[in-house]
Amino acid sequence: MSSLDAIDRQLLAILQSDVSLSIEELAERVGLTKTPCWRRIQKLEKSGIIRRKVALLDAEVLGLPVSVFAQVKANQHSAEWADSFAHTMADLPEVVECYRLAGDYDYILRIVVSDVAAYDQFYKKLIAHAGIADVASTFAMEQIKSTTELPIPTGE
Amino acid sequence: MSSLDAIDRQLLAILQSDVSLSIEELAERVGLTKTPCWRRIQKLEKSGIIRRKVALLDAEVLGLPVSVFAQVKANQHSAEWADSFAHTMADLPEVVECYRLAGDYDYILRIVVSDVAAYDQFYKKLIAHAGIADVASTFAMEQIKSTTELPIPTGE
DNA sequence: TCTGAAATCCACTGCAT
DNA sequence: ATGCAGTGGATTTCAGA
Numbered sequence: 001m002s003s004l005d006a007i008d009r010q011l012l013a014i015l016q017s018d019v020s021l022s023i024e025e026l027a028e029r030v031g032l033t034k035t036p037c038w039r040r041i042q043k044l045e046k047s048g049i050i051r052r053k054v055a056l057l058d059a060e061v062l063g064l065p066v067s068v069f070a071q072v073k074a075n076q077h078s079a080e081w082a083d084s085f086a087h088t089m090a091d092l093p094e095v096v097e098c099y100r101l102a103g104d105y106d107y108i109l110r111i112v113v114s115d116v117a118a119y120d121q122f123y124k125k126l127i128a129h130a131g132i133a134d135v136a137s138t139f140a141m142e143q144i145k146s147t148t149e150l151p152i153p154t155g156e
Numbered sequence: 157m158s159s160l161d162a163i164d165r166q167l168l169a170i171l172q173s174d175v176s177l178s179i180e181e182l183a184e185r186v187g188l189t190k191t192p193c194w195r196r197i198q199k200l201e202k203s204g205i206i207r208r209k210v211a212l213l214d215a216e217v218l219g220l221p222v223s224v225f226a227q228v229k230a231n232q233h234s235a236e237w238a239d240s241f242a243h244t245m246a247d248l249p250e251v252v253e254c255y256r257l258a259g260d261y262d263y264i265l266r267i268v269v270s271d272v273a274a275y276d277q278f279y280k281k282l283i284a285h286a287g288i289a290d291v292a293s294t295f296a297m298e299q300i301k302s303t304t305e306l307p308i309p310t311g312e
Numbered sequence: 313t314c315t316g317a318a319a320t321c322c323a324c325t326g327c328a329t
Numbered sequence: 330a331t332g333c334a335g336t337g338g339a340t341t342t343c344a345g346a
Contacts, residue, residue, distance in 0.1 A: 012218075015211035019175065023340065036314055038341070051212045055171035057306050061205045062168075064306055067255060069264060086300050093307035099223060099296035108225060108294075112306055138264075140255035144242050148304060150213050150220055150268055151249035179323065189332050194324070 004049075007032065009152050011040060012049065016149045019053045056148070059112060066113050067140040070126065071105035075133035088129050094122050105136065160205075163188065165308050167196060168205065172305045175209045212304070215268060222269050223296040226282065227261035231289035244285050250278050261292065 004012070010030045014021065021029075027037035044050045059065060074081060082100075089098045089109070097110040113119045119137070127135060160168070166186045170177065177185075183193035200206045215221060230237060238256075245254045245265070253266040269275045275293070283291060 012211075012213060016213050017210060018208065019211045020209045022338090033315055034340085035316080035342090039314095042341095047217070049214055049217045051214045052174060053176045053209065053211050054173060054304055055168075055175045055209050056207045056304055057168060057172050057308075058205055058207045059306055061203070062306055063309055069255070069257070089301045093305075095301060096304075096306070097302050098300040099225070099302075100298040100300055101225070101294050102297050103294040107300070108296075114309060138257050138259040140264075141258050142256040144254035144256055144263070145245045145251060146253050146255075148210055148212055148252075149249075150215055150218055150252070152213075153219055153270060178321090190323085191325090191333080192331050195331095198324095 004155065006155060008040060008044065009155065011037070012044065013149075013152055015041070015044075015050065016152075063114050064112050066115060066119065067143065068111045068113065068119050069138045069140065070109040070111055070123075071101075071136045071138075072107040072109065072126075072132055073104075073134035074106045074131055076131050077106075081131050085129065085131075092122070092125065094118075105134075160311065162311065164196060164200065165311070167193070168200065169305075169308055171197070171206065172308075219270050220268050222271060222275065223299065224267045224269065224275050225294045225296065226265040226267055226279075227257075227292045227294075228263040228265065228282075228288055229260075229290035230262045230287055232287050233262075237287050241285065241287075248278070248281065250274075261290075 007030050011026065014026060014029060023034050023038050023041070026041070027034045030037065032040075041050075059067075074085070085107070086098075089095050094111045094113055095109050096112050097108075099108050100106065101108055111119065111122055113122060116139075119139075123135065123137065126132070163186050167182065170182060170185060179190050179194050179197070182197070183190045186193065188196075197206075215223075230241070241263070242254075245251050250267045250269055251265050252268050253264075255264050256262065257264055267275065267278055269278060272295075275295075279291065279293065282288070
């Protein structure tokens with residue numbers, strides 16, 4: 001799959017900040033007419049660079065103002081355990097992020113909940129999973145930045 | 157602003173997973189006709205529960221496979237310093253998330269880069285900011301989960 | 313490849329229930 | 330409040346450069 005030119009990158013930058021613009025508006029911004037602009041976007045979607053188009057909701061308004069980072073240590077490191085842990089993460093809707101780490105802790109999770117009590121409930125669900133040796137929870141006091149916009153590399 | 161009923165929550169759940177569906181399709185899924193469905197979505201957008209509609213890009217395909225968590229300690233805690241740090245975070249496109257913490261470290265950042273060398277470059281930019289006492293970097297080995305879908309609370 | 317026009321589809325409005 | 334029908338504007342396709 002061929003690489004991106006400057007216009008593709010421009011389109012991606014715009015779309016990852018706002019996908020509700022019309023093709024016409026988009027075409028204008030990148031200096032194209034509607035048809036080629038539309039074709040490029042189709043191609044970007046087919047290629048998978050554009051994974052999906054989603055609505056971002058306001059966690060505060062939804063009543064979910066609390067983010068907690070939980071760092072997890074496993075007491076075993078078999079492929080089976082890792083797999084079962086990954087499935088557990090997928091099944092817990094409060095877990096919005098989970099990364100396996102190279103460090104002291106094995107995983108870091110970000111959990112989104114309504115309040116401290118809800119986190120405690122989540123915590124109990126989490127440690128119910130067999131093989132978890134340690135969980136260190138850190139509450140976020142303030143969201144300084146949170147974006148889905150990736151820093152698109154320039155074509156050197 | 158009045159609270160959400162079951163249909164609103166259903167709509168939000170669908171839209172935060174896919175915003176490209178037609179009103180007709182959406183209406184069908186929640187058991188409404190197009191007009192009331194459209195009106196509800198308008199209301200959800202006006203109210204701010206739907207913050208924005210964006211395209212999610214594939215970091216791997218874009219050549220950004222590396223996520224790093226950086227925990228930062230400040231050597232001062234004035235409002236001015238916090239403000240200037242927040243602005244720095246906003247200005248660094250590699251920083252996709254930044255939270256102020258209640259814990260040992262003052263901030264946690266997730267940084268998205270192409271490789272280890274690129275992280276080192278970022279690291280130098282970061283510590284150039286005055287007043288940073290300590291930065292602990294942890295590389296993510298694997299993304300287990302990363303979603304923008306919030307766990308929409310049920311109407312009890 | 314891009315342009316421009318044609319055709320089809322869908323969001324949006326006004327009216328009735 | 331929901332549902333239906335029509336209009337305008339958008340997306341998508343097609344012909345030509």
